[in-house]
Amino acid sequence: MAVEVSVIATSSLGDRSYLASDGQVAIVVDPQRDIDRILYLAGEKGVRITHVVETHIHNDYVSGGLELARVTGARYLVAAADEVGFDRVPVADGDQVGVSDRVRLRVIATPGHTFHHLSYVLEEATDGGWRPAGVFTGGSLLFGTTGRTDLLGEQHAHELAHRQHASARRLADLLPDGAEVWPTHGFGSFCSASQADAPESTIGREKAKNPVLRLAADQFVAETLAGLDAYPAYYAHMGVANFAGPAPVDLTPVTRADAGELRERIAAGQWVVDLRHRKAYATSHLAGTVSLGLDGPMSTWLGWLIDWGTPITLLADTPEQVADAQRELVRIGIDRPAAHATGTPDQWTDDPAQLRELPMADFPALAAARTGNTPAGLPTPDVILDVRMTNEWKAGHIAGAVHIPLPDLPKRLTDVPAGTVWVHCGSGYRATAAASLLANAGRQVVVINDTFDQAETAGLEIVTGA
Known part of the structure; x- marks a missing residue:
């Protein structure tokens, strides 16, 4: 069979991971930290994960690559130039990695989003030789845009933007127009210079649509840097965790808080986060809580707003919603909420005077x-x-x-x-999150x-x- 590439989307962070398989063995690209999703998909398809690859050391989430490789026994490919605190298979520009007799990876250095960023061309065997099916571009060439170049510090942004331009041009020169483009960022992630302009793409489409392949280097750099906005404060902690080697996650339920404990946590200045929809929050909520509904990018805004390390308590309608929130939070390195409570606001207090409405x-x-x-x-x-x-x-x-x-x-x-x-x-x-902060x-x-x-x-x- 031809190589099949499956998308594992993490819409809350605006990223995609990939599982590419030939029907027997599989490659996983840029996995999120909650690897059970990937293991389930591999099991569903009946394939064995033999290679896990990172396009770069991520700034917007904690990687699951190290743990996935440990659990599956897969080879873990990370840029040789990145000095990491764990064992990996170091790869560099020009390397070819055999996956099976039908699939291989070709490594291409594409600096720009980071200094040591790599892209991986997925090649499949044909009667006439090896054919490039597509390329995993990480934070390099995205759909109609590129990865931002200021995450390693403003002092490097200009140089990296020039490198990003050269890297995208290199991919366009090396690959045929029909080759698929499979980026990690661009779907809402703040790692992207701007948002994706399509749900899928090819090298040929990017040549026609992407500014990085249509503008001269100086103009691309100027426009890219001028368009960059702020990015989440928690990014400062992601790279550190990924260079060191993230620990396995623990998604078991956290302790349940009663009304007295919730009152104490709010009084102590801790964050008690209401995960319900904003309309439910407006109808009735516990005074001192912050509205960050699960229907939006809760983890991004919570990780950005809090002082890192502040204890977090989660409030929700159901235990399933708390579990969903825990999963979202481990992706950005918030491993164990302090407590949780489920039900309705009148169950979270023994004093009805502590309930509020929000016009x-x-x-x-x-x-x-x-x-x-x-x-x-x-x-x-x-x-x-x-x-x-x-x-x-x-x-x-x-x-x-x-x-x-x-x-x-x-x-x-x-x-x-x-x-x-x-x-x-x-x-x-x-606005509802802001209103809850103002009301508090x-x-x-x-x-x-x-x-x-x-x-x-x-x-x-x-x-x-x-």
């Missing part, structure tokens, strides 16, 4: 309020707070709004002007639970620039 509105309601016609039941806005990222703000924002990106808000709560705050983002998810600081707040593209339609003036 919600939409952009038409804000437009009405700004003309003096605040809808009944809502307080008049004194401040419009936009918690989107800087690039989103520059592309268009409500005239007169105050801008504090959500990641900055915990340390800038005192910068929010006095009065009632109406807070918005692009959809309502980040004693502010009166309303969440605009609406998509930003409705703001201008509602009659609000939109301006661009800083």
